[in-house]
Amino acid sequence: MRILVIEDEPKIAQAVKKGLELKGYAVDMVHDSDSGLSYAMDPDYDLIVLDRMLPGKMDGVELCGELRKNNISTPVIMLTARGTIGDRVEGLNSGADDYLVKPFSFDELIARVRALLRRPPVTVGSIVKVDDLSLNPQNYEVKRGSKEVKLSKKEFSLLEYLMHHEGQVITKEMIASHIWDEEADILPNTIEVYIGYLRNKIDRPFPKKKTLIHTLRGFGYKLST
Ligand code: CA
Numbered sequence: 001m002r003i004l005v006i007e008d009e010p011k012i013a014q015a016v017k018k019g020l021e022l023k024g025y026a027v028d029m030v031h032d033s034d035s036g037l038s039y040a041m042d043p044d045y046d047l048i049v050l051d052r053m054l055p056g057k058m059d060g061v062e063l064c065g066e067l068r069k070n071n072i073s074t075p076v077i078m079l080t081a082r083g084t085i086g087d088r089v090e091g092l093n094s095g096a097d098d099y100l101v102k103p104f105s106f107d108e109l110i111a112r113v114r115a116l117l118r119r120p121p122v123t124v125g126s127i128v129k130v131d132d133l134s135l136n137p138q139n140y141e142v143k144r145g146s147k148e149v150k151l152s153k154k155e156f157s158l159l160e161y162l163m164h165h166e167g168q169v170i171t172k173e174m175i176a177s178h179i180w181d182e183e184a185d186i187l188p189n190t191i192e193v194y195i196g197y198l199r200n201k202i203d204r205p206f207p208k209k210k211t212l213i214h215t216l217r218g219f220g221y222k223l224s225t
Contacts, residue, residue, distance in 0.1 A: 001025050001026070001046040001047065001117055001157060001160065001161065001178060001179075002025065002026040002027075002028070002044060002045055002046050002177065002178045002179070002180075002181065003020055003025050003026070003027050003028075003045065003046065003047045003048070003049060003113070004027075004028050004029075004030070004036075004039055004040055004042075004045045004047075004048045004049070004074075005017055005020070005027055005028070005029045005030075005048075005049045006029075006030050006031075006033070006036035006039070006040065006048065006049070006050045006051060006054065006060070006063070007029070007031065007049065007050075007051040007054075007079065008031045008032060008051060008053075008054050008055055009051070010031070012051075012079075012102070013029050013031065014029075015106070016049060016106075016109065017029050019106050019109070019110070020110075020113070023110060024140075024153040024154070024156055024157045025113075025157070026157070026178070026179055026180050026181040026184070027181055028045075028181050028182050028183075031055075032054055032055045032056035033054040033055070033056030033057060033058040033059065033060070033062075033063050034056040034057055034058075035056075036050070036054065036056070036063055037058065037063050037066060037067070040063070040067055040072065040074065041067070041070065041072060043072060043074065044174075044177040044178060045074050046074070046075075046117060046178060047074060047075045047076075047077070047113060047116055047117060048067075048074050048075070048076045048077070049076075049077050049079065049109075049113075050063065050064060050076050050077065050078050050079065050096070051078075051079045051080075052078055052079060052080040052081070052087075052091065053080070053081065060078055060079075060080075060091075061078075061090055061091055061094045061096075062094070064076050064078065064091075064094040064095050064096050065094040065095060067095065068094070068095035075097045075098075075116040075117070076095065076096045076097055076098075077096070077097065077098045077099070077100055077109070077112055077113065077116065078091045078096040078098070078099050078100070079100050079102055079104070080099070080100075080101055080102065081101075081102045097116055098112050098115075098116060100112065114126070114137060114138070117137075118137075126138055128160065128163045128164065130163050130166050130212060130223060130224070130225065131209075131210055131212060131225045132144060132145045132209065133163070133202060133212055135156075135159060135160055135163055137160065140156055142156065142159065144202060144205075144206055144209070145206075145209070147205075147206075149201050149202060150201070151198075151201060152197075154179065154194060155194065155197055155198055155201070157179050158175065158179050158194055158195075158198060159198055159202070159223075161175065161178055161179060162198075162213070162221065162223040163223060165223070166223055166224060167222065167223075167224045168222065169216055169219050169220050169221070169222050170220050170221050170222065170223075171219065171220035172191045172220055174220070175191050175220075175221075176191060195213065195215075195221060198213060199213050210225050212224070212225065
């Protein structure tokens with residue numbers, strides 16, 4: 001999952017970026033509302049953390065309103081130093097999905113990020129399931145049947161993305177833009193290599209079970225039963 005952080009205060013921006021990266025998210029960061037808006041218009045972001053008070057032509061509330069006007073529905077968590085009822089209502093009215101008052105605890109931010117990224121169709125509680133493969137984003141536990149599968153952070157992010165899009169064809173470009181941030185150097189075969197790692201952990205050790213990761217030559221990949 002790829003997250004855009006729009007926050008002008010360098011310390012907070014860095015801390016949020018680092019913390020989210022430690023949880024396995026790909027994070028891009030900008031520091032004013034002008035570049036914030038142009039980045040946020042990119043539909044490849046899965047979530048935006050948006051500071052309310054920003055240098056630039058707009059503040060966070062206006063930026064969010066502008067996004068919604070342009071039919072960008074990426075979930076937005078708004079950060080603000082003020083927490084009055086009026087501010088809260090204004091933030092939510094502009095199309096923000098959630099609201100966090102500074103100073104906030106990082107655990108709370110993560111909990112809200114997770115809640116917004118959770119998508120209903122294939123989830124049981126917060127656990128995502130495809131056939132007998134299950135993935136729990138709370139504790140990073142992945143299981144095929146009852147057998148636990150150990151994944152690296154990148155492998156986990158890739159699998160989570162594929163499972164959220166069960167049955168859909170996912171191109172390498174989609175994977176690159178949702179799992180890696182813009183500064184990452186991705187070689188042409190990086191994604192194949194990671195798909196290979198996943199196969200070796202999810203499919204190959206279970207020859208009697210259904211193969212879940214499929215390659216569609218020239219198109220991309222699909223996770224399905
Ligand atoms: Ca600010």
